[in-house]
Amino acid sequence: MLTVKFEVRPAFGKTLIITMAENVFSFVGDINLAQSRLYRLYQVESEFKLYADDYQTLIGDIEKLTLSPVPSYNGGLDGITFTLSLKNGANESSFKWWVKCPEEWTELDRLGERLLAYAKKQQEKLK
Secondary structure (H helix, E strand, O other): OEEEEEEEEEOOOOOEEEEEOOOEEEEEEEEOOOOOOOOOEEEEEEEEEOOHHHHHHHHHHHHOOOOOOOOOOOOOOOOEEEEEEEEEOOEEEEEEEEOOOOHHHHHHHHHHHHHHHHHHHHHHHHO
16 A cells, blocks of 8 residues: 655744545645745644545556656755655655755646645645
């Protein structure tokens, strides 16, 4: 079973962790980044059923990814670190970038955005 984990880790603040597995989508965290494309997410911890169609669509898109194993150089001190991990049984791959996703990995950035949008959508349903 494929598990996808997306972490948004600001230099100063709490980490947001979004996890997606076959039947479950969960997220926990608190992030408030006025200078980012991310909007405020309140401290939440939610777990709910992931619809099979949503899961299959995301997994299908992940399976189509073609990525360079070596990204262009980027680095800094303050900002946000993003990590996208894919785990399938004992095998795992992890991709980490700082502030701006490397051009070679734009598909990963889009996937992270989709997971974040899905978390926001589910959070709105809980209100």
